[in-house]
Amino acid sequence: MIRFAKTIVAGVMLMGTALAAQAQETFELTFSTYLPPTYEYVWKPVEAFVKTVEDKSDGRVKIKVFHSAQLFDGYDELQALSRGDIDITNMTGTYPSGTIPALTLFTLPFVFDDVAHMERALAAGLADQGMKQELNDKHDVVILGLAPWDPYEFYSRSTPILSESDFVGKVWATSGSSDAKAIQLLGGSPTGMPSSELYLSFDRGVIDGTPRPLLTGIGRSLYEVAKHLTISNFAIDTSILAINRQRWESLPADVQQIMLDAASERDRDQIARVRSFVEEAIAKYEEAGVAVHRMDAEAVSKLRQATKAAVDEFASTVENGEKYLEIIESTRNP
Structure with missing residues (x-):
């Protein structure tokens, strides 16, 4: 024992x-x-x-x-x-x-x-x-x-982005394949670019615009080199x-x-x-002298239709693509 x-x-x-x-x-x-x-x-x-x-x-x-x-x-x-x-x-x-x-x-x-x-x-x-x-x-x-x-918004170096025609013929810095496809559908020329290169590219005239979050613009001081900002909720x-x-x-x-x-x-x-x-960020851009534009619902609707092919391509080529979009649609406010 x-x-x-x-x-x-x-x-x-x-x-x-x-x-x-x-x-x-x-x-x-x-x-x-x-x-x-x-x-x-x-x-x-x-x-x-x-x-x-x-x-x-x-x-x-x-x-x-x-x-x-x-x-x-x-x-x-x-x-x-x-x-x-x-x-x-x-x-x-x-x-x-x-x-x-x-x-x-x-x-x-x-x-x-x-x-x-x-x-x-x-x-x-x-x-x-x-x-x-x-x-x-x-x-x-x-x-x-x-x-x-x-949300991603549109920064532009010299002219505001208010309609589809404003994308045509311009060089756009993009961050991924999806926003690049959308820019192409709108008549622009996309070029992949990390956010760290945006400031100099704007300053030297290498690019005309970029779709990026407001935070990127503030973090990279884009308010010093981009004269216009268009609020449109392009992507999130x-x-x-x-x-x-x-x-x-x-x-x-x-x-x-x-x-x-x-x-x-x-x-x-x-x-x-x-x-x-x-809203704090938008106010900061305005204080810095950037012209802030708010795209109206009709203009956004036209851009959505013009870029629909990018969404359709996602649905047809990505596994469960339609399911992703169904969840997005089902959680949209009526």
Whole structure:
């Protein structure tokens, strides 16, 4: 009996030692993003995510953050994450859309009415129609969270964009295949360009315009080189918080849950910040001397019809393309 009791005690002690060792195990993760800190409504939630994970894990998780494309630019983040060169990133949907065609959804022309519409569509399972699974199965990427950017609007160097004819013959800097297709349908000439090159390209006359979020314009000081801004809700891109799958699977369940909870909070934080950002940003452009134009509903309707082929192509060529669009339509306000 004494020997049996000693065996139990020894077993309990070994189990306790194992649990203590597990509790003390630390994980060092590398977070890389092309985003600069000046992109505040995206950057501040990322900062909060990192702090929350480190605090809630009692220091077991340490996340080293590299911003402003110190390691990889927007076009390279998916590949870097897939290879395991980095552990976590905050991708903008347009940049990896050439590799993941379903991500072109977020820059299809005029499919979302506003940010609240995208929020409803995401809550209804928009990202669960194949894009999450493709990222996981083919690229070793696990999505932790999704949140919208503010809408893409039209920046132009010398003349305002008020109708379809204003696109014709102009060179447009685009960020993905979807917005490039739309610009082509409107008679413009698209050229792929990261946001870091927009300022000089405008300043030197290399481009005439670009469809980009208001945050990009402020973060890249486009109000200094673009004379006109047209508000039209052209497209709404998404901010994708993601982690390498193998790294994710190496983390204990409690750490995974901490990260998922922090990612959900990041999503809510960014959505709230986007809501309050738009009118503040427009006022800032006006203060900087940019002529701000608001495209009327009739003009938007004509552009939507002119670019419908891009939406139809998505529906016919992307797996579950029609299902994505059905969810968008079903979550539209009457």
